[in-house]
Amino acid sequence: MTTATIEDLKALDRKYIMHPFSSLQSQPRKDVNVMTSTNGIVLKNADGREFLDAGSGLWCANVGYGRTEIIKAATEQMEKTSFLHSFSNFSNEPLIRLSERLLEIAPDNMERVTYANSGSEANDTQIKLVWRYNNVRGKHEKKKLIARWGGYHGTTLGAGSVNGLSVVHRSFDLPIDRVLHTDAAEYHRRPAGIISEEHFSLYLANKLDKMIETEGSETVAAFIAEPIIGSAGVIPPPAGYFREIAKVLKKHDVLLIADEVITGFGRTGSWFAGPGLEMKPDLITVAKGLTSGYFPMSACLVSDAICEVLYNEKEADGFFGHGFTTSGHPVGAAVALANIDIIDKEGLLENSTRIGSYLLSSLREELDGVEFVSDIRGKGLMIGVEFDAVPEIRRAFSDIASVGGLLSQACLDEGLIVRGGHGRVIAAIAPPLTLTTEQADQIVLCVKRAAPKFAKALRAAQLDRA
Template sequence: MTINIREIGEKDRSSVLHPFTQLKDFATGKLGEPTIVETGKGIRIKDAHGNELIDGFAGLYCVNVGYGRTDIAEAISRQAYRLAYYHSYAAHTTDELAILSDRLVKMAPGKMSKVFYGMSGSDANETQAKLVWYYNNLRGKPNKKKIISRERGYHGCSVMSGSMTGMSFYHDHMDLPLPQVLHTGVPHFYWGAEPGEPEQEFSMRRAAELDYLIEREGPDSVGAFIGEPVLGTGGITPPPAGYWEAIQSVLEKHDVLLIADEVITGFGRTGSMFGCQHYGIQPDLITVAKGLTSAYFPLSGAIVGEKVYEVLEAGADRVGAFSHGYTYSGHPIGAAAANAVLDIVERENLPGNAREVGGYFQRQLKMTFAQLPIVGEVRGVGLMGAIEFVADRERKVRFDPSLKVGARISKAARDRGLIARAMPHGDILGFAPPLVTSKEEVDEIVSISEAAVSAVMDELVREGHNI
């Protein structure tokens, strides 16, 4: 199919409200033309001008099985021809939905019972909040409603999920966060540790801060704690040693539910099927999306643990029907896509590939970047990683934000054929390539990144900055 690039660009500029885009700069052309993405294969995409890019971020951490998987397209097509849509209200179902739900309950960590479906991670976390409130209402604890998240945690950008997200730019000018959402400290050892403090002690201190926050608010008012096994948008930051064990001890002490946000880490990215399995987390509720369908179709899930579901079922005679749902909950095409994706994940052992190739990726990142004078930390797990840049690595001094070092390196990488993300809250270059990435493709990613970092270092020297 041949398209008129100029016409499509004009239509887009005049009619699309783009997420996370400087609206005036885009409207006036300052940002240039929109990137029209036409095709994808494996870990690469191609734009309308024929430029090929390695997608080092798998879309938005989501195209885990890579682009161009025809078996998923065929599964979607078969279901669309057979039955394009029916709702799941009032005990209606489809075979694909029942098979997927049984599969998820059995494969998920912890003791899970049921799956509620939506279309995005944001709406799934909105559902999780309602489940926490419903659960505590049914068990006679109507005040136990506050939800604690973490600074730099990311849980979506709808009203409640956006409140749970711990980054101020998601809140500014949007009247967020809501008052029933609280935030505790980010578990980032590099920036948060006291001088000489071991990781384990840092983790215990973060747990003690959470304990203090719950005591201060009153344990009878706190319903849940939500956290990503590995911080994603907040900087691709794995937890420090002992962190999740210490946090879970506090939650158990205060009868606070644990919501594990596995939207990014679920289905293999850490090298385990779920991040909870990787870090020994026993969740009460699990949020999944992204890798569930590898983004071939919008689908999310709130997986409900036995402990919570038993209360919901026991209260049904008293309160009636479970009054929550969306038109597209359990969409049959989404379920068919998810089953096809999970077939690939299991058949090709993508968690194993993320573990093996991811280990190689982590070693190559550290070997290439860890000793550079502008690199403070190289971190990651499986096929997700980050390089954090600083002006003075010995004294841990950040660059002046006006220099936009992370954004410049990201652009330099893109100019050389690699999409790597400039992460918020610092000068950070983030990676989350598809889980089908090979060691040879890791070498390409690292080589292009090295060239991009070197180019920006040279620019900084020419500008008179000491590095």
């Protein structure tokens, strides 16, 4: 590529593309980072710069970039069946094999799988499954959904509504009716008077209980939660949280949807994060790590209890009028199988635990006492380094969006791509599960170098206020 060609591409991008999650007003004035190649955990752009991708793209490149095994699986399957649908009684071998494999690694109560193309579509499907479940049971008023502020579940009408992020609701007339939100399980921002994680878990469970009682148990259908909140800032639950939440849900006959779109397939050191956090869901949503981003595919895992109701519906022989053209795409299924094989055969669950612990301890050691660093937390290769205006009392910056942009830029200037966090200033670090000790050291060094540059930029922009 010549420089002129690169600049032409950038100009065409500014002219034609509406970028997701970007400022539309400033888009035409911003530089465009045109990426040209990927390998392992390294991205290279059209200007020849290399970056360590400590965000796995959008939390999805679990096995890293350029895996020939996956490329071969996709090519071979595409040569056999470039497309097949899965409507009615049509199926294909990769899809059948994938469904069997998913249920082998899932919690024991999961019985069936239905497919979509993204986490958003899958969570929309979960909402419809919940509503249908209660309709079949004759509980036609039991339809309200409770989510958490700070949770991220997608951007479609249903999934965007259960999102707990105002940026997803703003100007879209969201959330839709029958969606409620309760507090996030964020110990770092706990109210005054909370004396322990267990105390906080009880406090949150009691708030949920009161909300359901106020709304009426007969109207509340499901509670949706990420095992560890991802896009809003890597927020693990306090001790005992899902245990206490389960008591409330059981009391009120409310289903639990576990959104494992980010946490699934090894991100936290196990196939699914929920079981290790005492989470016992009725439905599980997966995407991202299912194919490591090599193919758009997602899935809803459906429990035996829900299947028993849905498969015994008498009306119209239980006709299930839901699905997408590319649901259960054979190429996507082949890619997912190859991806799961890599995670399994290369011991990436174990590597996520081992290198994740090393990376977390290294960050805590190297950033101890660094200005504005207030909390370093995480599990496996899902870690957040949070910055506050007054770390000693966990007081946030007043202009979080602008400050967060400065932090991301400071890391990018050091050749490190991190994820941000809606509603907080954070360097979210979730690299591919293939991460080595040497690469972990590089990430720590980049963050350590970026931190003082971030602090300098803060003061220069007069954004260092609470």
